[in-house]
Amino acid sequence: MVDVARHAGVSLKTVSRVVNKAPNVQQELVDRVLAAVDELGFRRNQLASALRSGQQTSTVGLLIEEIANPFYATIAQVAAEVAAGFDSLLITASSEEDPVREERLLRDLCARRVDGLLVVPAGYDHSFLRAEVEQGIPVVFLDRPAGGLVADTVLLDNRGGARAGVEHLLGEGHRRIGVLLDSIGVYTMRERLGGAQEALGAAGLPYDSHLVCDGVRDPVTAAQAVAQMLDAPDPPTAFFALNNRITVGVVQELWHRNSTASVVGFDDFELSHLMPLPLTVIAYDTRELARQAAELLFARIAKQNLWPRTVVLPTRLVNRGLR
Amino acid sequence: MVDVARHAGVSLKTVSRVVNKAPNVQQELVDRVLAAVDELGFRRNQLASALRSGQQTSTVGLLIEEIANPFYATIAQVAAEVAAGFDSLLITASSEEDPVREERLLRDLCARRVDGLLVVPAGYDHSFLRAEVEQGIPVVFLDRPAGGLVADTVLLDNRGGARAGVEHLLGEGHRRIGVLLDSIGVYTMRERLGGAQEALGAAGLPYDSHLVCDGVRDPVTAAQAVAQMLDAPDPPTAFFALNNRITVGVVQELWHRNSTASVVGFDDFELSHLMPLPLTVIAYDTRELARQAAELLFARIAKQNLWPRTVVLPTRLVNRGLR
DNA sequence: GTGAAAGCGCTAACAT
DNA sequence: ATGTTAGCGCTTTCAC
Numbered sequence: 001m002v003d004v005a006r007h008a009g010v011s012l013k014t015v016s017r018v019v020n021k022a023p024n025v026q027q028e029l030v031d032r033v034l035a036a037v038d039e040l041g042f043r044r045n046q047l048a049s050a051l052r053s054g055q056q057t058s059t060v061g062l063l064i065e066e067i068a069n070p071f072y073a074t075i076a077q078v079a080a081e082v083a084a085g086f087d088s089l090l091i092t093a094s095s096e097e098d099p100v101r102e103e104r105l106l107r108d109l110c111a112r113r114v115d116g117l118l119v120v121p122a123g124y125d126h127s128f129l130r131a132e133v134e135q136g137i138p139v140v141f142l143d144r145p146a147g148g149l150v151a152d153t154v155l156l157d158n159r160g161g162a163r164a165g166v167e168h169l170l171g172e173g174h175r176r177i178g179v180l181l182d183s184i185g186v187y188t189m190r191e192r193l194g195g196a197q198e199a200l201g202a203a204g205l206p207y208d209s210h211l212v213c214d215g216v217r218d219p220v221t222a223a224q225a226v227a228q229m230l231d232a233p234d235p236p237t238a239f240f241a242l243n244n245r246i247t248v249g250v251v252q253e254l255w256h257r258n259s260t261a262s263v264v265g266f267d268d269f270e271l272s273h274l275m276p277l278p279l280t281v282i283a284y285d286t287r288e289l290a291r292q293a294a295e296l297l298f299a300r301i302a303k304q305n306l307w308p309r310t311v312v313l314p315t316r317l318v319n320r321g322l323r
Numbered sequence: 324m325v326d327v328a329r330h331a332g333v334s335l336k337t338v339s340r341v342v343n344k345a346p347n348v349q350q351e352l353v354d355r356v357l358a359a360v361d362e363l364g365f366r367r368n369q370l371a372s373a374l375r376s377g378q379q380t381s382t383v384g385l386l387i388e389e390i391a392n393p394f395y396a397t398i399a400q401v402a403a404e405v406a407a408g409f410d411s412l413l414i415t416a417s418s419e420e421d422p423v424r425e426e427r428l429l430r431d432l433c434a435r436r437v438d439g440l441l442v443v444p445a446g447y448d449h450s451f452l453r454a455e456v457e458q459g460i461p462v463v464f465l466d467r468p469a470g471g472l473v474a475d476t477v478l479l480d481n482r483g484g485a486r487a488g489v490e491h492l493l494g495e496g497h498r499r500i501g502v503l504l505d506s507i508g509v510y511t512m513r514e515r516l517g518g519a520q521e522a523l524g525a526a527g528l529p530y531d532s533h534l535v536c537d538g539v540r541d542p543v544t545a546a547q548a549v550a551q552m553l554d555a556p557d558p559p560t561a562f563f564a565l566n567n568r569i570t571v572g573v574v575q576e577l578w579h580r581n582s583t584a585s586v587v588g589f590d591d592f593e594l595s596h597l598m599p600l601p602l603t604v605i606a607y608d609t610r611e612l613a614r615q616a617a618e619l620l621f622a623r624i625a626k627q628n629l630w631p632r633t634v635v636l637p638t639r640l641v642n643r644g645l646r
Numbered sequence: 647g648t649g650a651a652a653g654c655g656c657t658a659a660c661a662t
Numbered sequence: 663a664t665g666t667t668a669g670c671g672c673t674t675t676c677a678c
Binding site: 333334335336337340347348349352371373374375376377 | 647648649650653654655656
């Protein structure tokens with residue numbers, strides 16, 4: 001900037017004014033400065049700018065589990081769209097469901113002085129963020145609640161959705177329903193399993209541990225679990241898959257066997273309507289989840305010290321069972 | 324940091340040394356400083372650190388078209404993995420295929436003093452980046468080449484893949500092959516179309532404009548285009564879809580009609596093996612594409628002024644036609 | 647081994 | 663309307 005000022009024969013401050021499009025600068029000086037900027041290939045250093053002017057790095061951090069998962073990719077997209085409306089960019093970091101990594105990444109993002117944080121938590125304890133929040137970095141949690149910290153949160157109605165899914169299968173007359181879930185360690189899985197059990201209990205069905213399969217990490221494992229359940233005595237006549245990766249594996253195995261068991265899957269996915277079996281899903285609006293979280297974050301950035309809010313978004317059953 | 328120094332009864336510089344884990348500091352002072360850091364909730368400001376120490380923001384920029392597209396999400400994931408190995412985070416920005424947006428975002432990333440740039444270009448002219456490159460921000464282009472700028476580039480063998488796809492259909496005896504593409508404005512589409520035409524020409528087939536459909540943006544448009552081609556006189560007996568969104572639309576329409584036309588699609592996708600029709604695809608290793616680009620970028624960041632390289636990665640035909 | 651002073655590139659607060 | 667000065671929070675240089 002000093003060079004530009006010298007080149008244009010004006011003071012450093014005038015260059016600053018021109019670069020920041022401040023009013024009240026003679027057109028002639030503006031032109032001279034811009035010419036010098038062009039000639040010297042000057043680029044304003046936003047780090048220095050942010051450092052001096054207090055805060056506002058125009059950057060927000062997004063912490064998710066895994067960007068290659070379409071659910072998180074959608075969240076990243078919407079968050080970036082909302083951020084763009086506030087002239088901000090997104091630093092996206094993936095925790096891979098590892099609480100240690102999560103904490104390191106969140107601390108790193110804070111050290112970079114992001115204006116705010118959008119977090120899908122992996123761990124159980126986020127009290128380490130309290131210092132940062134008090135120092136003025138707003139945090140909004142989405143999809144899962146924070147642990148040990150009162151903060152803005154946007155969630156899905158996992159419990160209600162799971163209830164609706166099981167009730168749908170009960171309504172079709174099923175009495176033995178296999179439930180498959182990723183990991184009981186994940187909040188959304190616990191909620192969905194809870195909702196399913198509520199519906200099963202309300203229908204007067206006894207708890208049967210053979211009909212609940214935990215630790216189903218991917219489609220292949222799901223297919224194996226289905227095979228095992230079907231080969232056991234008194235097999236299920238329907239399956240409730242608690243996420244879409246599991247759903248795909250269930251469908252694959254049933255199709256492979258020409259089985260006529262019914263399937264309801266939690267989470268819709270892009271090609272669900274092209275699956276070789278009729279498939280009913282519990283759908284929700286991922287974009288809306290991200291939009292609400294991002295807008296809440298920017299509201300907090302603009303105006304702090306509001307009471308934390310928790311928003312719960314509805315799910316809906318999409319019946320593709322009639323084919 | 325001043326506060327911490329006062330609190331610990333040491334100089335500012337000693338705090339800096341401790342925070343940066345510099346050697347040659349008495350253990351007693353280290354302990355006192357760390358205690359003060361904890362007590363005051365001190366967090367090193369990485370902006371100030373980067374500003375003073377010259378460069379190294381430990382941040383790289385990734386410019387893609389659309390993060391919700393699984394192809395780009397995979398690139399973002401791998402880039403983040405490689406970056407993590409160099410203690411760096413990723414700022415991901417989406418141009419939405421808009422060259423104006425692309426230029427604004429790239430300039431913004433440079434203003435934030437990212438250490439390097441990973442770019443899937445949308446526009447044709449990237450000469451505006453020359454100044455930044457000369458100022459020491461390395462840039463690696465991937466999936467598509469840069470315009471008006473000599474730079475490191477990692478590409479796929481689009482042309483060879485398309486040739487192989489068409490040759491596969493010719494080998495099955497097809498002589499009327501419908502080709503559907505997104506937009507001739509996109510580099511990869513031009514290359515793939517070029518490869519397809521090379522194979523068709525080599526087989527002695529005349530050019531027939533009715534068999535090439537441009538502007539197929541999404542599965543619905545693809546389905547409509549297929550319907551129109553099939554309803555025309557002398558319809559195609561096979562289709563070559565130049566990307567996976569088109570492939571999905573083609574499959575959907577053929578399945579809907581119980582058509583027995585063959586399909587080859589460029590790009591593999593997650594559920595391609597569960598499609599209701601036999602589907603052969605031209606696959607490639609997206610992770611490898613991103614890995615090579617990211618590692619090249621970090622090599623350039625570590626050691627500049629090397630001659631720009633262009634790497635072309637192979638594609639392979641995955642035959643799922645026998646079902 | 648530790649500290650004082652200077653300054654990275656910029657902007658806020660004040661002159662002029 | 664323009665320029666001068668101080669200083670954001672940190673690291674570098676060099677003296678102790």
